[in-house]
Amino acid sequence: MDINFEYYKIFYYVAKYQNLTKAAHALNSSQPNVTRAMNCLEQEVNCTLFTRTNRGVCLTPEGERLYARVSVAMRQLQLAEEELSESVGLEHGSISIGASEIALNIYLLDRLKKFHTQYPGVGLKIHNHSTPQAIRAVQNGEIDFALTTTPTNIEAPLKEIRLKGFQEILIGGRSFEALKHQEMSLKDIxxxxxxxxxxxTTTYYFYNQLFLVCGLEIVPDTEAATTDQVLPLVKSELGLAFLPEEMAKEALEKQEVCHIPLKEKIPKRYVCMVYDSKRSMSVAAQRLKKILLEESEKNEE
Structure with missing residues (x-):
């Protein structure tokens, strides 16, 4: 038989929805066109495939046998289309990410290296944002997702997934080495x-709240524009500062700075992913998101 394969596609949707109108809507066609195509298919195969009901149509035994075969073929075609789309997206796609400096330094860079090695054709646009700026960029649809630090204070439809916990410590330059043998309080600072x-910034908000709990107020002598500026400022003996332990590790090992113990426990913070749950992502962005989440699960094990 030399049957128009478009008839099989239409048959698949009619059988799937058991309704001519719904099938027409799924096919972006009209009900008369769908009905005409099914009449032609029934003439070609020389048997009745549907019977009409009050709610739509139902398959005859012959229709059931044909649908069993056609549905498998349609699923294979859909999978092939998805694989082609994914392949193209991962060869020539692009991803736009907003990242705070802490998230970039202690979490994202290593994962981006892994992703770029696997998918070198995907373009990466990394925007250097504070956490509030990154969240606004997600809300406005300017980026695919953001890697930020807690607290995020987001609202639906945005969602937050915690990826990695980190601890911040108080550090000072060499001129403050005598303090590392003491136990300081926030008041002493x-x-x-x-x-x-x-x-x-979120970091200022976090520490301001921490100080307020103790009845204190933050009065910085030096305000840094970015987290990357904090360590050089500390090395230059401009004062004490809080910094993620991972970002201070090398300087501590070289004894360029010292760790100053505190009486108060600094609450753990988290690197997290923030995305819009109602906005679809590109294939490339979905793949990077999957890699980041898989890495997060490994960290928890």
């Missing part, structure tokens, strides 16, 4: 010059 990020 106010006796020394203090370095902190600007008021529009």
């Amino acid at each position: 106010r006796q020394y010059p203090f370095i902190c990020l600007g008021k529009q």
Whole structure:
């Protein structure tokens, strides 16, 4: 038989929905066109495939046998289309990410290297954002997703997935080495010059809340524009500062800075992914998201 394969596609949707109108809608066609195609198919195969009901149509025994074969073929074609689309997306796609410096330094860079090795054709656009800026960029649809630090204070439809916990420590330059043998309190810190990020950052908000709980107020002597500026400022003896332990590790090993113990426990913070649950992502962005989540699961094991 030389049957138009488009008839089989239409047959598949009619059988799937058991309704001519719904099938027409799925095919972006009209009900008369769908009905005409099914009449032609029945003439070609020389048997009745559907019977009409009050709610639509149902398959005859012959229709059931044909649908069993056609549905398998349609699924294989759909899978082939998805694989082709994914292949193209991972060869020539692009991803736009907003990342805070802490998230970039202690989590994202290593994962981006792994992703780029696997998919060298995918373009990466990394925007250097503070956490509030990154969240606004996600809300506005300017980026695929953001890697930020807690607290995020997001609202639906945005979602947050915690990827990695990190601990911050108090550090000082060599001139403050005598303090590493003491146990300082947050109140004691106010006796020394203090370095902190600007008021529009999540880190400032986090520490301001921490100080307020103790009835204190942050009064920084030096405000850094970015987290990457904090360590050089500490090395230059401009004051004490809080920094993720991982970012201070090398400088501590070289004894360029010292770790100053605190009486108060600094709450753990997290690198997290923030994305819009109602906005679809490109194939490339979905793959990078999957890699980041898989790496997060490994960290928890």
